[in-house]
Amino acid sequence: MAILGSIIKNAIDVRDALVSETTPIEAQEEVLKKLLETAKNTAFGKYYGFKKILESEHVTTSFAKTVPFFDYHKMRSQWWNRVEEGLEDITWPGKPSYFALSSGTTGKTSKRIPVTDEMIDAIRNTGIKQVGALSNFDLPADFFEKEIMMLGSSTDLTKRDEFLEGEISGISASNIPFWFQGYYKPGEEIAKIDDWDTRVQTIAERAKEWDIGALSGIPSWMELMLKEVIKYHNAETIHDVWPNLQVYTSGGVAFQPYEKSFKKLLSKPVTVIDTYLASEGFIAYQQRPDTTAMKLVTDNGIYFEFVPFKPDYINEDGSLKQDAPVISIAEVEKDQDYVLVMSTVSGAWRYLIGDTIAFTDVEKAEIKITGRTKFFLNVVGSQLSVNKMDVALRELEQEFDIEIPEFTLAAVKIKDDFYHHWYLGTEGAIDEETLAEALDNALKSANKNYKVARSKALKGVKVTVVSPSVFHEWSGKNKKKGGQVKMERVMKEEKFKEWEAFVKELKNE
Incomplete structure (x- = not known):
């Protein structure tokens, strides 16, 4: 019997039973008040009158009316540039210890997002909550004696002026609690x-x-990584190398597009648990096994607001219009797409992270990621979100028995007509015209606005099939392999031309 594993499992069960949670609404009100109280004497807090907001009868409403929306570029040009220069008490008391580098899914230039000691604590605390939630997944006691392979970005952080910087996964891994280091692989050196x-x-x-x-x-x-391990050891599946592998904690992007190809690397089922860790904070994690949705972390250093995801509220660059209506968690509705807005213990205020989410369970505050504001394709009224794209592609996988883990597309104009040109990453040998017709039909079924657009100005769908490795090489060329790097799903015309030239160049090599 795995004695140590039993002790750890029982400790998690006891802790989970003892933890009493406030409602998400109550927790969020407390988080906002604490954020405002802590930052009221910063330059940002003084400028926007945090003291006065705290004295108002309805703090959440007053906060929303007083402080504008910020995206990264606005936050940096108006406030965080002074933090980078080493000035104190700008948007959060003192100075941050780290800057998280995030190139996100667009552009070659890394964003530099402050990460304070309070945020490190918040990320660690949410990580502990996530470990505690493992008690809900009916895992055997010996699982808690096994090691965890955390494949993030490098923990060799760069010193820049007085700050350390790197991707958030590397920063988090460099702050792993001492008691966890024995379980953590590949270890500090690697x-x-x-x-x-x-x-x-x-x-x-x-x-x-x-x-x-x-x-x-x-x-x-x-x-x-798993394919390389399997190849190196001349194995059939990863379970030939790691026979006790039982859990995969996914993060950064939705797991569903990769599910079919991922399962081919296994010889037995693993429990997949979704998480939502961004450069701006640990936002959500899957708390229970009978859903793929994630519990929004409402009591740990992040205050959330939600803007209904409609074209009228979004600027062309993906930012929010200042007059867009916003609601608190007390007012959200199930299955409605929202733009996620955050205020955090790292001094981000009413900050547009760029993701869209939907609540699957309002009472439990459980969400799913539905896309990106920049990856919303609305040329000629098609109103395609990444979520709708994924639904259509899963239908293609089932219909043709193929895997399509990667894709990108753009609206292109041929003569006077608009088309959606898709690049699908698959090893499946299916005729491109057949795929285009099936994809077009699946999108019509998934989205009524797309169906209307196809009957008018949107003339058709083009599909080009490439190997999934092309997408990885593109990421390597434009940003960096591994870590938090994600593929852009929808491209603007100029970027799409670069992409097509890159694909052509690879074919000619």
């Missing part, structure tokens, strides 16, 4: 290797030294 290919090769070489019970990381890069 995690510091900056070059992705070298790090993965080293993991493959050392893989059989570890008894991995759980994986954690972005699906696309995790899948590549």
Whole structure:
């Protein structure tokens, strides 16, 4: 019997039973008041009158009316540039210890997002809550004695002026609690290797030294790592190398597009648990097994607001119009797409993270990620969200028995007509015209606005099939392999031309 595992499992069960939670609405009101109280004497807090907001009868309403929406570029140009210069008490008391580098899914230039000690604590506390939630997943006691492979970005953080900087997964891994370090793989030495290919090769070489019970990381890069480990050991599946692998904690993007190809790397089922960790904070995690939705973290350093996701409220660059209506968690409705707005213990205020979400259970505050504001394709009224795109592609996978883990598209104009040109990452040998017709039909079924657009100005769908590896190479060329890097799903015309030239160049090599 796994004695240590039983002790740990029982401790988690007891802790989970003892934790009494306030309602999400109450928790959010307390978080906002604490944020405002803590930051009232900062430059930002004085400028926007946090003291006066705290004295108002309805703090949430007063806050929304007083402080404008910020995206990264506005926050940096007006406030965070002074934080970077080393000034204190700008948007949060003191100075941040870190800056999280986030190129996100668009552009080559990294964003530099402040990460305070309070945010490090918040991320760690949510991580502990997530571990506590494992008691809900009916895992055997010996699972809690196994090691966890965390495939993030390098923990070898860069010193820039007085700050350390790196991707949030690397910053988080460099702050792992001492009691967890014995379980953490690939370990500090390998995690510091900056070059992705070298790090993965080293993991493959050392893989059989570890008894991995759980994986954690972005699906696309995790899948590549597992393939390298399998290839290096001439194995059939990853369970030939790590026979006790039972859990995969996915994050960064939706797991569903990768599910079919991921399962081919396994010889037995694993429990998939979704998480939502961004450079701006640990936003949500899956708390129970009978759903794929994630519980919004409402009591730990982040205050959330929600803007209904409608074209009238979104600027062309994906930012919010200042007169867009906003609601608190007390007013949200099930199955409605919202733009997520955050205020945090890192000094982000009414900050547009760029994601859209929908509540699957309002009372439990459970959500799913539905897309990105920049990846909303609304040329000629098609109103296609990433969520609708994923639904259509899952239908194609089932119809043709193929995997399509990666894709991108753009609205292109041929002569005087608009088309949606899709690049699908798949090894399936299906005729492109057949795929285009099936995709078009699936999108019509998934989205009534798309169906209307197709009967008018949107003339058709074009499909080009490429290997999924092309998408990984594109990420490597434009940003960096591994870590938090995600593929842009919808491209503007100029970026799409670069993409097409890149694909053509690869074919000619």
